Amino acid sequence: MVAAPFSPLGSLSAFESYDETPHIGRFGTRFSNKSVQLSRLLTAPNSDELIKDLATLVSHRGVVFFIDQDIDIEQQKELGARLGELAGKPATSKLHIHPISEQTPELTADVSVISSEGGIARNGYSRSARASNGWHTDITFEPIPSDYAILKLHTLPAVGGDTLWASGYEAYDKLSPAYQRFLEGLTALHDGSGFREGIKYAKETNKVINSPRGSPQNTGTRLQAVHPVIRTHPVTGFKSLFVNRGFTTRITELTDDESDDVLAYLFRHVSENHDMQVRFHWSKNDIAIWDNRCTFHTATNDYESLRQGNRVVSLGEKPYFDPGSVSRRRALGLDSPNTLSTMK
Structure with a gap:
């Protein structure tokens, strides 16, 4: 007998959905029927159960998509707040x-x-630069970075403008056991210097610099934080790679040259492994909800006309690494005894 595959859907199993990728770990889930409306989940009699299960699903699958949603901005903010609150x-x-x-x-x-x-949608964008330079995780320059993010696009070009996500769980699992051990316990500096020009302009024009920013610890204009290179996800308990090309500038325990080499490898590891990525083609009023603790993402700048929407970013906990946590593949029994990732 073969055990049934693990499913984090919970109460959401009542709604039609499918996995975006067939590879081990099932990265990305789409609710393909527009009758599944987030606005109704917010007001359902078992709303807390549904939203908590949605948070769990997003944390396991990385990113979840909903089609043609009628949710308004206040409901989007309510959902962003409740996802993290109900997840603890x-x-x-x-x-x-x-x-x-x-x-x-x-x-x-x-x-x-x-x-x-x-x-912020095209901060630092250059048409002549590699598209892979756009890979990032939201606001990791904050001491208390994001857990969940919700993006709804309401204006789209006729062609192009897709978004890609990559799995931090799978990024960790694809590393050799020796490299995993090397990275565990290291920390890295995350720097939001790309936004400092905006801050400088805001000061010169007497505009307010927002502080605090959703947490008592997210203050000032330095826009720097140190986080573990491998973090433990508090909802799933899985290990995830937590450095990103957009904001991570150096590994603090290494020399500059060593840090540059390691980060360059890890950034390529995320951008070049297409088997741990999912690509979403937007339609008007679609919504993506992703977990910034275990994913990376980038937009595809291959369009000319207006692409616009609204994003709500929730804050989570201070990132940490628990040496007793496990990889996703090992936790779900997905590796055979002969694979490298079990030889630890």
Whole structure:
């Protein structure tokens, strides 16, 4: 007899869904029927159960997609807050406020406008640079970084503008046991210097620099934090690679040359292993919910017309590494005795 595969769907198993990738670990899940509306999950009699199970699903699968959603911005913010709260995040962690987000009559500062017209969506983008330079994990320059993020796109180009995600769990599991042991316990500096020009401009034009930013620990304009290179996910208990090309600048325990070499390898490890990635082609009003503790993502800048939507980013806990935690493959019994990742 063969054991039934593990499913984190819980109460969400009542809704039609399918896995975006067939490889071990099942990265990415899509609820393909637009009758599954997040707005209804928020008001259902068993709403807490549904949203807690959704948080668990996102933490296991990395990213979850919902089609043609009617959820409004206030509901999107409510969902962003409740996902982390029901999954057990600290009470001091709220929705993130971007350092240079402005409050407008339409949107509050805890909503980021993702727009091809500029701002954080194309921060540092250069057409002549490699597309792989865009891989990142949201706001890891904060001492208390993100757990869940929710993006709804309402304006799209006719062609292009896909988003890719990669699995931090699988990135860890694809490393050799010796390399895993080398990385475990190391820490890395994450730096948001790419946003400092925006902060400088804001100061020069007498605009407010947001502080604190959703947590009492996310303050000031330094935009730097040190986090473990391998972190333990508090919901799944799995080990995940936690460095990213967008914000990680050096491994603190190594020399500059050593750090540059290790980070260059790890950045390629994420961007070049397409078997641990999922690519999503957006339609109007689709929503993606992902877990920043165990994923990386990048937009595909292959379009000319307007691409725009709203993103809500929730804050989680201070990242940590538990030496007693395990890899996803080992925890789910997915490796055979002859594979490298069990030889630890």
